[in-house]
Amino acid sequence: MADIQIVQEHKLSPERARAAAQQVADKVAAEFGMECRWDGEDVLRFERSGVEGALTLGEQRAALRIKLGFLMSAFGPAIEAKVADKMKRVFAAA
Numbered sequence: 107m108a109d110i111q112i113v114q115e116h117k118l119s120p121e122r123a124r125a126a127a128q129q130v131a132d133k134v135a136a137e138f139g140m141e142c143r144w145d146g147e148d149v150l151r152f153e154r155s156g157v158e159g160a161l162t163l164g165e166q167r168a169a170l171r172i173k174l175g176f177l178m179s180a181f182g183p184a185i186e187a188k189v190a191d192k193m194k195r196v197f198a199a200a
Contacts, residue, residue, distance in 0.1 A: 108179035110159075110172040110186045116197040120147075123163050126196040130161060130170075133192050138185070168197055 116123060127150050131142040134152060142152040148163040156175035161168060170193065174182050 108174040108182045110170070110174065110182060110189070112170040112186070112190050112193055114168045114170075114190075114193040114197045115166060116168060117166065118197065120163070120165075123168065123197070124148075127161050127163055127168060129196045130189065130192050134189060137188070168193060 116126070118126060124147070131150050131152060134140055135142050138154065138157065140152045140154040140157060142150060145151050145160075150161040150163075152159055152161075156178040157172065159170065159172035161170045170189065172185065172189070174185070178185075
């Protein structure tokens with residue numbers, strides 16, 4: 107299994123950080139066919155066959171962890187680049 111970990115600093119309110127996380131989840135869900143669900147107020151979990159992960163919101167940072175199964179690990183660099191770019195754009199919004 108391959109692991110992807112991305113941490114994005116932000117200065118958003120909890121409500122705006124949650125909205126930003128939802129934007130990332132919507133993009134990931136549409137592009138990679140994943141199902142997403144909130145686990146409490148600050149953890150967004152997502153999964154599909156061969157992929158699982160969570161986006162955890164903190165006061166000033168969002169931490170994303172993705173575990174890729176064997177077949178999906180070949181796409182790891184592309185997935186990491188796309189998700190990191192999306193996180194940077196949505197969490198950097200003032």
